[in-house]
Amino acid sequence: xxxxxxxxxxxxxxxxVCAVAASQSPPVAPARTRASTPDPASLFRTSDDCVACHNSxxxxxxxxxxxxxxxxxxxxxxxxxxPYFQAGVRRETIDxxxxxxxxxxxxxxxxxxxxxxxAHAQGxxxxxxxxxxxxxxxxxxxxxxxxxxxxxxxxxxxxxxxLGTRASFNGQFTLAPPQADGRxxxxxxxxxxxxxxxxxxxxxxxxxxxxxxxxxxxxxxxxHTLYTQALGANGEVxxxxxxxxxxxxxxxxxxxxxxxxxxxxxxxRVDGPTRIASVLGEEREGLSRHLFVGGNFFxxxxxNRFRGELGVEAxxxxxxxxxxxxxxxxxxxxxxxxxxxxxxxxxxxGRAHV
Numbered sequence: 001x002x003x004x005x006x007x008x009x010x011x012x013x014x015x016x017v018c019a020v021a022a023s024q025s026p027p028v029a030p031a032r033t034r035a036s037t038p039d040p041a042s043l044f045r046t047s048d049d050c051v052a053c054h055n056s057x058x059x060x061x062x063x064x065x066x067x068x069x070x071x072x073x074x075x076x077x078x079x080x081x082x083p084y085f086q087a088g089v090r091r092e093t094i095d096x097x098x099x100x101x102x103x104x105x106x107x108x109x110x111x112x113x114x115x116x117x118x119a120h121a122q123g124x125x126x127x128x129x130x131x132x133x134x135x136x137x138x139x140x141x142x143x144x145x146x147x148x149x150x151x152x153x154x155x156x157x158x159x160x161x162x163l164g165t166r167a168s169f170n171g172q173f174t175l176a177p178p179q180a181d182g183r184x185x186x187x188x189x190x191x192x193x194x195x196x197x198x199x200x201x202x203x204x205x206x207x208x209x210x211x212x213x214x215x216x217x218x219x220x221x222x223x224h225t226l227y228t229q230a231l232g233a234n235g236e237v238x239x240x241x242x243x244x245x246x247x248x249x250x251x252x253x254x255x256x257x258x259x260x261x262x263x264x265x266x267x268x269r270v271d272g273p274t275r276i277a278s279v280l281g282e283e284r285e286g287l288s289r290h291l292f293v294g295g296n297f298f299x300x301x302x303x304n305r306f307r308g309e310l311g312v313e314a315x316x317x318x319x320x321x322x323x324x325x326x327x328x329x330x331x332x333x334x335x336x337x338x339x340x341x342x343x344x345x346x347x348x349x350g351r352a353h354v
Contacts, residue, residue: 043121043153043175043184044114045204046144047072050152052203053277057287060272067276067290071152073314073322074292078303079111079149081134081310089128098235104128109171110223113154114145117175134311147311153206155219156186160211164218164247166227173222179207187211190276190284199279215288220262221247265333266292295334297326 051068059065071077079085089107093100108116108126116126131146138144161174176185186206197208213219226244229237250256267290273283303312304319338353
């Protein structure tokens with residue numbers, strides 16, 4: 001017993017001496033490592049990293065306003081799976097094979113934006129058709145980014161630069177630069193609580209930043225304003241046409257004069273203070289429903305019907321909820337139209353009032 005005690009005392013003394021010596025020794029400089037090129041894939045995170053905290057959200061009225069659940073059954077969450085879009089791109093590349101690479105790259109800018117930005121970061125064009133058909137559960141980085149469509153870290157990284165101008169149309173928005181410490185920014189409309197920033201960073205490596213422009217129509221204009229080049233039989237550019245002018249239509253509507261943005265209708269706000277995250281989330285006034293309700297209930301139901309072929313991930317009930325919300329908006333929240341006929345000397349003239 002005495003020998004055991006002596007041995008233990010000696011061992012403890014040895015450890016103590018070593019610890020003191022280490023604390024008094026100069027710090028060892030970290031080994032120099034070669035600077036590496038940032039991984040282009042780090043530009044984005046797929047939605048599964050975000051929905052873990054931004055689901056299971058309930059309004060004061062008891063409505064499920066989970067961001068991830070709403071988004072994944074919308075056309076925004078399925079822009080890559082849209083069969084009409086896929087067929088349109090395929091047809092254009094068949095008609096204009098010499099321009100195939102440019103056609104795929106431009107269309108990817110709004111329908112598979114993360115794929116396009118990754119490709120550009122690697123010095124090439126987006127190979128949109130190579131990602132079809134969409135495979136649910138794929139482990140390939142490019143395919144996952146393509147399939148995630150207009151995902152969380154697309155819209156929540158769009159900087160305010162040039163928004164609402166020709167320079168940002170056709171999906172040519174600018175991504176917000178990283179912070180000084182290298183972390184990419186997740187932009188949002190709310191004031192950032194500095195005490196809660198570690199949670200998002202630990203899951204996504206992103207850092208929150210306040211950005212009021214996320215509630216402005218100019219943000220949506222980037223992809224919802226499309227000027228398309230008309231090509232000849234040999235792929236030569238014949239001219240340009242305004243294919244989609246949603247933003248310009250809004251600018252000339254009563255909604256603009258009433259200061260009602262695109263988001264006010266397509267992402268209607270929740271009444272009352274609501275948590276914006278299920279993990280230590282703070283209650284905020286004005287949470288926008290990520291419903292992105294539009295007018296295309298037919299395509300939403302088509303996605304639901306051909307789930308396997310299109311690789312969809314949203315549940316059937318979620319798609320039907322989105323389709324029903326779309327029909328409700330068309331019936332109750334959109335413009336009314338009346339037509340009146342007036343008889344003149346030259347005959348009847350029809351007048352439409354919107």
